[in-house]
Amino acid sequence: MGSFSIWHWLVVGIIILLLFGKGRFSDMMGDVAKGIKSFKKGMSEDDTPPSAPKHIEGQRAPDATPTPSAETENR
Template identity: 55%
Template structure:
């Protein structure tokens, strides 16, 4: 009951794609990736 099946995740992903659109999600993921990379560089210094 606590975990979600693959079908639940696919439905949630589909709803998110409909709400935000494909370009906005890819831009957001790119920004998150850049932020993580920047954080790793700063922690390394």
């Protein structure tokens, strides 16, 4: 009565496979692995936004002139 025998674990395993199915169980484990990888990737990424590029002396910054729209080109 103290611990389960191999037969108890075998019956429990068969019941779990019948409830979830072989494909569904492997899909769940794949989803868990993807979640863990995503979590690790998110933890390793730096939370600070990238800084704006610095102005180098002697180079001109690009002009902020608007481009002509399609309506003005058709006239």
